[in-house]
Structure formats: C-alpha cells, structure tokens
Amino acid sequence: MSISITELDEGTTGLWDAYVAGHPESTIFHTLIWRDAVTEAFGHRSHYLMAFRDGRPAGVFPLMRVDSRLAGTLMVSVPYAVYGGSLADDDETHRALLEAATALAIQAGAQWLDIRSIRARWPELPISDRYVTFRKSLPADPNRVLAEMPRKARAAARQARERFNLVSRFDESRLDEVWLLYSQSMRRLASPNYPLRFFRALMDATRSRLQAGERVEHLVQIVEHQGRAIAGLVSFVYRDTLSPYFAGCDERFEKYHPNHFMYMCAMEKGVERGCREFDFGRSRVDNKGSCDFKRFQGFEPTPLQYQYFVPAGGRAPDLTPNNPRLQLSRRVWPKLPLAVTRPLGAWLSKSIPG
Numbered sequence: 001m002s003i004s005i006t007e008l009d010e011g012t013t014g015l016w017d018a019y020v021a022g023h024p025e026s027t028i029f030h031t032l033i034w035r036d037a038v039t040e041a042f043g044h045r046s047h048y049l050m051a052f053r054d055g056r057p058a059g060v061f062p063l064m065r066v067d068s069r070l071a072g073t074l075m076v077s078v079p080y081a082v083y084g085g086s087l088a089d090d091d092e093t094h095r096a097l098l099e100a101a102t103a104l105a106i107q108a109g110a111q112w113l114d115i116r117s118i119r120a121r122w123p124e125l126p127i128s129d130r131y132v133t134f135r136k137s138l139p140a141d142p143n144r145v146l147a148e149m150p151r152k153a154r155a156a157a158r159q160a161r162e163r164f165n166l167v168s169r170f171d172e173s174r175l176d177e178v179w180l181l182y183s184q185s186m187r188r189l190a191s192p193n194y195p196l197r198f199f200r201a202l203m204d205a206t207r208s209r210l211q212a213g214e215r216v217e218h219l220v221q222i223v224e225h226q227g228r229a230i231a232g233l234v235s236f237v238y239r240d241t242l243s244p245y246f247a248g249c250d251e252r253f254e255k256y257h258p259n260h261f262m263y264m265c266a267m268e269k270g271v272e273r274g275c276r277e278f279d280f281g282r283s284r285v286d287n288k289g290s291c292d293f294k295r296f297q298g299f300e301p302t303p304l305q306y307q308y309f310v311p312a313g314g315r316a317p318d319l320t321p322n323n324p325r326l327q328l329s330r331r332v333w334p335k336l337p338l339a340v341t342r343p344l345g346a347w348l349s350k351s352i353p354g
Helices: 008-024 032-042 091-108 150-162 172-188 196-211 253-255 258-272 287-294 324-335 338-351
Strands: 005-009 051-053 054-062 064-068 072-077 112-115 132-135 166-168 215-227 227-237 240-250 277-284 301-303 306-309
Touching: 005 091, 005 258, 008 051, 008 054, 008 112, 032 196, 051 091, 054 091, 064 240, 064 338, 072 091, 091 112, 091 306, 132 287, 150 258, 166 258, 172 196, 172 227, 172 253, 196 215, 196 227, 215 258, 227 253, 227 258, 240 253, 240 258, 253 258, 258 277, 258 301, 258 324, 277 287, 287 301
Parallel strands: 072 112, 240 277
Antiparallel strands: 005 051, 051 054, 064 072, 112 306, 132 277, 132 301, 166 215, 215 227, 227 240
C-alpha cells in the first residue's frame, strides 16, 4: 500500500501518542509533552508529520519551525531536545517522512533542517559529528549505586554525604529554586538560560500525562548544605530511563562536591522508581569539561548521528559557543548581573533552539 503523510491535528493526537508509546526507539522528546511545553514557552509553530499505510499509523516525524533573530528560519526536530528525528516501521516510511520534512523546509524558506537522530537514517544526508551522548545501565538495588561509581567519584560523593552533610530533597514545590541555580550556572558558562515558564510548562505537561497513566514523570531535586540550597536538578523518567536535564550549582560551594552527590542521589531515586538506565544527555565533543565530568562518573561517550538538510540558498547556522562572532558576548556575559542575564537569556533562547 502507498504511504500518505499528514500533519498532526487534534483528531489524530491519540494516534500519535499510541504510536510513540509503542515504538522501541521513542524518547520523551518525541511525545506531545515536549511539543506542548515548547509551544507554550516559546511560541514556535509545530509541524508534526504522521505517516499512514493502509489507514494505520506507520511513522512520525516531530518538527518545529523556529524563526530565529540570529539565524533566520530553522526547522528543528526537536528544539531544546537531545534527541529527535523520525520513528517509523520501515525504511520506506522513513524516506517518505524525510521527503515531507524537506518539502516543508523549502516551503518555509528555512536555512536548514536540523534532525537530531540518535543514528543516521538517510545515507545521502550529512552527519554532524559535534555531539556525543552518555548512557549506562543502573543497578537493581539503589544501595549499589555508590558502590558501582568509579573510585574517585565515589569518594567525592561519599565525602559530600558523610563529611559535608549534604542533603538531597525531591520536592516539586522547589522548582523555582532549581531554575535560579540553573540560570546562575548558565551565566557562569556564558550561555543564555531558558525561561522559567519552560520549566513550568514541562512540569504541567508531564504531570498531566502521569495522571493519565503514562510512564512519564519529572523529578525536581534540591541539594542543601546546612539548610541552604546549593545545587538543583530537574530530571525526567520515560519508560525505564532516567534523564537529568536542567542542572545548576552555586559555584561558591563546589568544594563540597554537590554535583557528584546530586547525580548519585538522582540515580538512587531512579532505581527506586524502577529505572534501568541513566541517560546523562549530550555534550559537545569540544566541551572537555562536560565530557570529562561524565566520564569521571563512569559513563563512556557514544557519537550522536545528527543529520541535516540545507535547502538551496540556505546555510547551516553556527549558534555554538565556539562561533568567533560570539566571543565578545561570551566574555561579557559572566560579568553581567543575574538581573540582566536571566530575562535577556530567556529572550535570546527563543532564537537559539538548543
């Protein structure tokens, strides 16, 4: 039977949800949770493509249009996400979805189509070698998490708990505190922070899906030293995988090893929730600090095979920190007050889709 491609509408959201839930390679970024939160927080328009064969769903391709003040119109699958790209029953359906996506990019006058696939689907498209991901299995017993960490990371986490008396709390009501710590860290890293409304939108979307019986939830974590919040983390549970996503730390307390302690406690909580895998997310290959920290925790990098399509007349944007045109702003950004970087970063992030 021939394949037909349509854009998602209100009448087919249930079909999308069911297909994504049943596909072995789906991630939380393929769900409508991510679409709804991005739309609410940033206003980007979605073009979620569904493939049908013989009247039944055969594939999906989540896609959003980003009208960037810095790079022109971009089509991204998926903005502010680690993973994206198509899910399908077979290569023929992947091909049909790509053709529909490239046609949309051309019609929109997009500079490029960014496909955040875990592995390459289409041999004719270039592969970006910019990112790696870090994943590993979790033990069955939360008491084994510390024991299975590498020696130096284990010593740091134990010191944090036993010598410095750090305390980890999981409490959704402390989301705003996590965002404050996250935006503080982003200023130190000379990167714009996402707006607080994005955090809140993701909380609302995952909460509603959990209440509907889906295997998806969020964890809001705060690390305290003598009653003071010094680090925070928002993680997501999808199926049996725990993914830390938004993290922040008050750098004045780094001597107490809050990050080692925080991720150890997150893994322990994940095991308690029935998670079998910890997905530490992506890092740029040239970001030595991030890559080394994740290796230090016992994770090894796996290259991500992001692919992209550049329409005629378009160009691949460079919105990474290494862009020479951004160097001056990166030097200035950490020196600005948080009262400036927080709202300015939230505004800029609409044009930088992660």
